Amino acid sequence: EHPKYKDPTKPLNVRIKDLLGRMTLEEKIGQMVQIERVNASADVMKNYFIGSVLSGGGSGPSKNASAKDWVDMVNEIQKGALSTRLGIPMIYGIDAVHGHNNVYNATIFPHNVGLGATRDPQLVKNIGSATALEIRATGIPYAFAPCVAVCKDPRWGRCYESYSEDPKIVQEMTEIILGLQGEIPPDSPKGVPYVGGKDKVAGCAKHFVGDGGTTKGINENDTVIDRHSLLSIHMRGYYPSIIKGIATVMASYSSWNGEKMHAHKELLTDFLKNTLNFRGFVISDWQGIDRITSPPHANYTYSIIASVTAGVDMIMLPYNYIEFIEDLTYLVKTNIIPMSRIDDAVKRILRVKFVMGLFENPLADYSLVNEIGKKEHRELAREAVRKSLVLLKNGKSTSTPLLPLPKNAQKILVAGSHANNLGYQCGGWTIEWQGASGNNLTSGTTVLDAIKETVDPKTEVTFEEEPNKASLQSHEFSYGIVVVGEYPYAETNGDSLNLTIPDPGPSTITDVCGAMKCVVIIFSGRPVVIEPYISSMDALVAAWLPGTEGKGITDVLFGDYDFIGKLPQTWFKTVDQLPMNFGDPNYDPLFSLGYGLTTEPI
Numbered sequence: 001e002h003p004k005y006k007d008p009t010k011p012l013n014v015r016i017k018d019l020l021g022r023m024t025l026e027e028k029i030g031q032m033v034q035i036e037r038v039n040a041s042a043d044v045m046k047n048y049f050i051g052s053v054l055s056g057g058g059s060g061p062s063k064n065a066s067a068k069d070w071v072d073m074v075n076e077i078q079k080g081a082l083s084t085r086l087g088i089p090m091i092y093g094i095d096a097v098h099g100h101n102n103v104y105n106a107t108i109f110p111h112n113v114g115l116g117a118t119r120d121p122q123l124v125k126n127i128g129s130a131t132a133l134e135i136r137a138t139g140i141p142y143a144f145a146p147c148v149a150v151c152k153d154p155r156w157g158r159c160y161e162s163y164s165e166d167p168k169i170v171q172e173m174t175e176i177i178l179g180l181q182g183e184i185p186p187d188s189p190k191g192v193p194y195v196g197g198k199d200k201v202a203g204c205a206k207h208f209v210g211d212g213g214t215t216k217g218i219n220e221n222d223t224v225i226d227r228h229s230l231l232s233i234h235m236r237g238y239y240p241s242i243i244k245g246i247a248t249v250m251a252s253y254s255s256w257n258g259e260k261m262h263a264h265k266e267l268l269t270d271f272l273k274n275t276l277n278f279r280g281f282v283i284s285d286w287q288g289i290d291r292i293t294s295p296p297h298a299n300y301t302y303s304i305i306a307s308v309t310a311g312v313d314m315i316m317l318p319y320n321y322i323e324f325i326e327d328l329t330y331l332v333k334t335n336i337i338p339m340s341r342i343d344d345a346v347k348r349i350l351r352v353k354f355v356m357g358l359f360e361n362p363l364a365d366y367s368l369v370n371e372i373g374k375k376e377h378r379e380l381a382r383e384a385v386r387k388s389l390v391l392l393k394n395g396k397s398t399s400t401p402l403l404p405l406p407k408n409a410q411k412i413l414v415a416g417s418h419a420n421n422l423g424y425q426c427g428g429w430t431i432e433w434q435g436a437s438g439n440n441l442t443s444g445t446t447v448l449d450a451i452k453e454t455v456d457p458k459t460e461v462t463f464e465e466e467p468n469k470a471s472l473q474s475h476e477f478s479y480g481i482v483v484v485g486e487y488p489y490a491e492t493n494g495d496s497l498n499l500t501i502p503d504p505g506p507s508t509i510t511d512v513c514g515a516m517k518c519v520v521i522i523f524s525g526r527p528v529v530i531e532p533y534i535s536s537m538d539a540l541v542a543a544w545l546p547g548t549e550g551k552g553i554t555d556v557l558f559g560d561y562d563f564i565g566k567l568p569q570t571w572f573k574t575v576d577q578l579p580m581n582f583g584d585p586n587y588d589p590l591f592s593l594g595y596g597l598t599t600e601p602i
């Protein structure tokens with residue numbers, strides 16, 4: 001007989017109930033397990049009934065793998081899952097957080113801080129749609145995005161993953177969910193996940209909750225604030241995400257007033273599930289349950305009890321699936337964890353898989369492979385770059401603006417560590433977890449390339465990564481373009497208490513600007529120390545982490561488009577002012593949240 005759960009014409013809850021009723025405890029627990037692809041052989045998938053697989057940052061089938069290689073890998077794993085007794089498809093997740101950033105030749109969009117500077121939710125929705133197509137091109141139906149953190153302290157290594165310190169901007173940018181998952185139908189029941197078809201992906205609002213509010217921005221640390229502040233600041237991205245049908249929510253490594261979010265029943269279950277009516281599934285972060293204890297994994301049985309009881313539904317292990325399955329099986333059989341909790345977790349996971357059509361289309365094909373890095377997506381990314389740049393200074397006096405630059409100058413200097421380095425231009429979470437240096441990591445256009453393509457052919461362009469003082473004095477340059485900033489980082493590696501631009505950035509600024517008219521472009525994931533050098537500059541642009549489409553920078557630098565970006569983060573004078581946010585008493589920034597000059601179009 002054709003089982004009800006396999007019949008797409010049956011109502012969602014009938015399919016869930018029918019399938020759940022057929023499942024053994026082993027099959028149920030398997031659905032709650034997410035393992036890393038490196039362990040996900042077809043045999044492991046089949047023998048342990050694994051429900052989900054992920055690529056960790058930088059993890060893929062091979063170096064510079066093609067979309068077809070990705071599709072083949074994902075399908076191989078899926079076939080293992082489909083060969084189980086009940087044939088429940090696995091769901092494959094990946095961090096596509098600024099485009100499909102693990103994949104060679106994918107379009108790399110500006111990181112979230114730059115998108116916040118655009119103040120353009122419609123643009124961000126379109127970015128979600130383009131990104132969903134590139135993710136599906138590789139056979140993957142699930143992305144761990146968007147991060148809806150509200151970054152309150154730029155010392156946090158993940159501040160660039162946050163759209164803004166302003167919760168209203170974060171709220172607006174959840175429009176990306178409608179791009180990633182598809183436009184939710186108006187009659188869709190509120191709180192129930194919605195994913196609209198084979199060119200859309202399930203999303204993940206993260207990291208629940210308060211990841212951007214930790215003390216001194218220390219990653220994975222403690223967010224010490226009252227409940228009203230938590231709900232009116234850090235929770236703000238979750239309300240619209242749920243209304244927009246977000247499929248999953250990822251728990252935060254951080255704590256709220258000393259209590260680990262991965263073990264926080266009141267917020268994960270009483271509030272998120274029972275008050276906000278979130279009907280998708282809660283996924284842990286990578287070894288997030290291990291890190292409930294210190295040292296991590298010190299009491300794994302407790303980690304499992306605390307997290308699963310609190311309301312974590314799927315556990316991103318990502319390696320120790322035998323230990324987890326054995327432990328959880330024991331805890332259920334001895335009634336320490338009730339079967340009702342397991343059933344709730346599995347129902348939520350099945351709901352997402354049924355809603356997104358994974359049972360009907362578990363295997364991918366090659367039909368979308370040409371979406372990877374396609375021209376229209378790169379043009380959209382270029383538009384995003386244009387709109388993300390924030391002009392902080394233009395001329396040493398208002399009467400002598402330097403920008404827009406003339407395209408027909410006789411001789412110009414391009415200088416700085418970041419002027420010709422695509423890896424630095426993209427930042428963390430690009431091809432490698434921590435990002436990379438150089439121009440071979442993927443395909444894109446550096447600032448130097450863009451300048452050469454933009455200026456008049458007769459203009460002589462000199463590039464010196466680190467110009468020496470002698471050469472600076474000897475030439476007659478019409479102006480210098482200095483591109484410096486932070487080197488790529490992700491997560492804790494990005495935590496910084498001094499927020500200085502690493503050497504030789506500052507000396508490149510002062511050397512070049514001391515010898516000629518100069519515009520300084522900063523690549524950074526957040527505001528950095530710049531005050532001491534400002535007086536020497538003629539112009540200053542905050543470019544954040546723009547991604548592969550460097551021509552978006554020259555589009556505004558040379559006046560083909562206006563600067564319209566506005567600061568999504570307060571730009572401090574000195575780090576000892578931090579934390580300092582818009583609205584604070586004695587708010588005394590170098591540049592305020594929302595600041596941004598414009599240039600008159602030519």
Ligand SMILES: OC[C@@H]1[C@@H](O)[C@H](O)[C@@H](O)c2nc(-c3ccccc3)cn21
Pocket residue numbers: 055056057095144206285286491
């Ligand atoms: O890549 C999967 C998730 C990602 O979605 C989360 O936003 C992020 O907090 C995260 N950190 C690790 C991770 C951290 C340390 C070592 C190895 C991996 C893995 N992940």
